[in-house]
Amino acid sequence: MSEPAAPNDIVPDTEHRGLTARLPQRPRDLAQLARFDRPIGWWLLFWPCVWGVWLAGAGWQLALLGWMLLGSIAMRGAGCVYNDIVDAKLDRQVARTASRPVASGRVSKKLAWGWLLALSFVGLIVLLQLRFEAQMVALASLLLVAAYPFMKRITWWPQAWLGLVFTWGLLVGWTQLRTDNLDALAAMYAGAALWVIGYDTIYALQDREDDALVGIRSSALRLGGHVRGGVALFYTGAVALWALAFWLYRADWVALLALIPAAGHLAWQVATLDSGDPANPLERFRSNRWTGALVAAACFVVGNA
Helix, strand or coil, X not given: CCCCCCHHHCCCCCCCHHHHHCCCHHHXXXXXXXXXXXXXXXXXXXXXXXXXHHHXXXXXXXXXXXXXXXXXXXXXXXXXXXXXXXXHHHHCCCCCCCCCHHHHCCCCHHHHHHHHHHHHHHHHHHHCCCCHHHHHHXXXXXXXXXXXXXXXXXXXXXXXXXXXXXXXXHHHHHHHHCCCCHHHHHHHHHHHHHHHHHHHHXXXXXXXXXXXXXXXXXHHHHHHHHHHHHHHHHHHHHHHHHHHHHHHHCCCHXXXXXXXXXXXXXXXXXXXXXXXXXXXXHHHHHCHHHHHHHHHHHHHHHHHC
């Protein structure tokens, strides 16, 4: 019978306490290390993949999306493992991350590296399903991924770097199906990056006090008392660039109406954001899985109508 999870085994923002707690200790630690208990991360990585595939205008492409979903889960997990290996000392100094498996010492760095390789092998299997051009685009992201954990040490805007990394699947999905209309693709990618800066600024609100004490930099700290205005600006820029992408792809103002639901959802996030309520930023951050779905629907309408 699996032993119950001790309170310090479960990170504060886990989404599946019950499922995680039922696992034996070692599998539970590895699942947490890859953030399998926090699926919002792979949803946010996966949705831009869908945007690229559906805006490319080749129909549903469900088999391709299935592979990209598997790749999103595996590579998001690998990225989290790598991040925790690099950030173990910093994580020990932040209340929300001190109980992570590597930071707490429950998982050794040697085991963490082995788990990273296993997850990367799954990513390799997915990579081999893509055509050569898409493979090259996917591999080009590795340098960005490797550099990301260090950004919080050298810039107030690590969220901008994350915006480049976490939306890379958009480029892969598009390139798998076509290599033209690069102006529309560039506008879509730039808008996606601004979207990430916005939602990750919201996420960073949880750690502002601890980050300031240990010297971790973030957009939430840089914006100070102007976080709501900053997030509104990023989201507005994202919607404007997505609208530009749609226009470059199809010069029809009616197509822009497809973005109204996503724009309305982002406006709701900004209007209801309350940094004084500990639960509010996490809830608003997680709600971006619906933003991703709404933009995906818009991409399908514009790309396949």
